[in-house]
Amino acid sequence: MLERIRTRYAPSPTGRMHVGNLRTALYAYLIAKHEDGDFLLRIEDTDQERQVEGAVGIINRTLEKTGLIPDEGPDKDGGVGPYVQSERVSAGIYMEYAKKLIDKGEAYYCFCTKERLESLKQTMESEGETKEITIYDKHCLHLSKEEIEANLAAGMPFVVRQNTPNEGTTTFTDVLYGDITVPNAELDDMILLKSDGFPTYNFANVVDDHLMGISHVVRGNEYLSSAPKYTRLYQAFGWEEPVYVHCPLITDEHKKKLSKRSGHSSYEDLVEQGFVDEAIVNYVALLGWSPEDNDEIFTLAELVKKFDYHKINKSPAVFDMTKLRWLNSEYIKAMPAEKYYERALPEVEKVIRKPLDYKKIADLMQTRIEVFPDICEPIRFFEELPEYDTEIYTHKKMKTDEVLSLAILQDLLPRLEQWDDYSLEGLKSFLGAYIEETGRKTGQVLWPLRIAVSGLANTPGGAYEIMEILGKEESLARIRKGIELLGNRQ
Numbered sequence: 001m002l003e004r005i006r007t008r009y010a011p012s013p014t015g016r017m018h019v020g021n022l023r024t025a026l027y028a029y030l031i032a033k034h035e036d037g038d039f040l041l042r043i044e045d046t047d048q049e050r051q052v053e054g055a056v057g058i059i060n061r062t063l064e065k066t067g068l069i070p071d072e073g074p075d076k077d078g079g080v081g082p083y084v085q086s087e088r089v090s091a092g093i094y095m096e097y098a099k100k101l102i103d104k105g106e107a108y109y110c111f112c113t114k115e116r117l118e119s120l121k122q123t124m125e126s127e128g129e130t131k132e133i134t135i136y137d138k139h140c141l142h143l144s145k146e147e148i149e150a151n152l153a154a155g156m157p158f159v160v161r162q163n164t165p166n167e168g169t170t171t172f173t174d175v176l177y178g179d180i181t182v183p184n185a186e187l188d189d190m191i192l193l194k195s196d197g198f199p200t201y202n203f204a205n206v207v208d209d210h211l212m213g214i215s216h217v218v219r220g221n222e223y224l225s226s227a228p229k230y231t232r233l234y235q236a237f238g239w240e241e242p243v244y245v246h247c248p249l250i251t252d253e254h255k256k257k258l259s260k261r262s263g264h265s266s267y268e269d270l271v272e273q274g275f276v277d278e279a280i281v282n283y284v285a286l287l288g289w290s291p292e293d294n295d296e297i298f299t300l301a302e303l304v305k306k307f308d309y310h311k312i313n314k315s316p317a318v319f320d321m322t323k324l325r326w327l328n329s330e331y332i333k334a335m336p337a338e339k340y341y342e343r344a345l346p347e348v349e350k351v352i353r354k355p356l357d358y359k360k361i362a363d364l365m366q367t368r369i370e371v372f373p374d375i376c377e378p379i380r381f382f383e384e385l386p387e388y389d390t391e392i393y394t395h396k397k398m399k400t401d402e403v404l405s406l407a408i409l410q411d412l413l414p415r416l417e418q419w420d421d422y423s424l425e426g427l428k429s430f431l432g433a434y435i436e437e438t439g440r441k442t443g444q445v446l447w448p449l450r451i452a453v454s455g456l457a458n459t460p461g462g463a464y465e466i467m468e469i470l471g472k473e474e475s476l477a478r479i480r481k482g483i484e485l486l487g488n489r490q
Contacts (some may be wrong), residue, residue: 006215009063009070010044010205013055016266017062017208018176019258019319020250022222023284027217027247029068030307037215040274041073042208043084047199065277067300078210085204094199097237099162099190099206103448106236107192110140110161111151136161160193162203162230172231174224174244178316182228190229193246202226206233214242218309221246245309249316257290258319265389269323274371276335276343279328287317297330315462325370333367340366351384360469364460381454382469385478388455390489398443405448409441412449413479427464452482 007028007429011021029229033422041063045051063069072078082088103105120137127484141163151158163185171181171433192203192325199207224246258265263271282298290313292296298306304371332340344362352358361382365375380386400408412434419430423445435445450463453475459466467475 003034004213004215005032006040006060006213006216007032008042008209008212009068010060010208012044012047012050013052014050014060015055016268017248019264019270019284019287020247022062022066022280023247023250023287024218024220025063025067026067026281026284026303027245027289027309027312028216030303031218031245031309032071033381034307038078040078040212041070041072042212044087044201044204046201046204048086048198058268061431064068065271066267066281067277068281078478085199085208086117087175088204088208089198093211094193094207095197098203100161101192101236102160107160108141109143109148109158109160110189111153111158112136112140112192113141134378138163141189141404145353146265153176155474157195159191159195161189162192162232162236162354163413164189164235170228170231172227172241172244174227174246175311176246176311177221177224180224180227186188187232190431192354202229203233204441206230206237208236209242210234210239211445216243216245216309218247221248221314224315227242245312247312248314251316251318253318253320255316255318256473264319264321274373275324275328275349276331277359278323279331282331283324283327287319287422288312297327304448304480332372333370335366337363340412342435344375347372347398348379351376351380354383356382356469356471359467366462378458378460380466381456381459382466385453385481386455388485391486392457393448393451393486395443395447398446399441400447402486402489404444404450406483408445408448409437409479409483409486412445413476413483416472416476416479419473422468422475424464424468431464431471440462448482453478459465 009025009028011017011025015248017025019038019426029039041059043056043059068119070076072080072083074081074083077083088094098107116139117136117171124135124322139160165184168184169181170184170187171179175180189203189245191200193199208214227244227246231241252258264270267280278299281300282296282303285298286296287306289307289309292311335343341359341362344356344365346357348362352361358367361379362375365379368378369375390402394401416435417429419426421427421430431445433440446463450466451457452458453463453466453470455478461469470478
């Protein structure tokens, strides 16, 4: 029985956080927090060539913004650090454990040159072998102790390889996939330590997970093929394996693996496209998992309570942009006014330069958008009246046409010129009195008025809201323009 759930997110600092990696971090966080356990951050930077400058900062910012705050990590030592693998290399941790395996006969020094390994590969190909990897022939396993010591003393470059038996099978268990058995003959004597002294991902992963007390390992199902190698290492050390949770593949709408070419494969891509942090987290949680009650909108705290990793689906999860946009719109609608305006203002400023009330313009859009950039196009008319065809004054439902619209605008203009209260309530009072006095239908008055001040058939807000934002002078100028256009059609 596990005493305490401990999970980790162990990214490589290679750039933006892919949606799949965010899901791994999220599921690991939820598994730990559901049981009041610990969530760790470990930076796996042993592949020095793939590192991207600033990537660690991206990882930290993403976790902070999404609320996935680690209990332990590079900045929060819980007693099992360092939490950066290159620092663990400097501390000699991986060499220490590689030597333990060598002493047990579970690993060995390999001094083979690149030329010999290439020759081995060519030999296998000439013999009809078509495997994706070249199975090493254990040449250096048979070196004598004296030969090994002489090579080491001479400073000959080496790697450390795992000694995998050629016979028998290896079985590992995954929560979702059950028991999976692989013939050992299919497993290579994989490299544990590279010639530069850095561990391979597979070796460091196992050593670190054990030393950090990780109880549950969450990763994508592309690592299923590597799992037997991890099992062999745990067995070689005599350590208990963690619980494995291999998550389903995430595909695009065309059922292909979600890639950078999709334009929305990373968390930062989505933020830049106007998605809300909470909506992204909510949606990513649903990529492979759904609660029994079929609800779809959750706070992170609610996800912690509801999440059950046993309910993760093995089938590929389709990244449905339409659903994410809908979900995002629900979060935008529910946003507090100040938070919404903070996000909306940059979008308003992209298209509006005039000294108008930006907050009132933004407020018109809160219930109408799915992502923040949706704000721009519908509000563009506030900056400049677009060219429009007077046919849009005709509306059967409103029982109005160009002739009636012209008559109403001509009748309204001098009255509006004399009216000074262009607040929302002032305009409602004025137009309400006009409609009552003339006996006209509300739509017959407000439709041509809205067309005149916007130049559009569909607008955020009605005539009252638009005229309040434009103010008296601009509203009157646009009404005069509408009269002119309609007059030219008579």
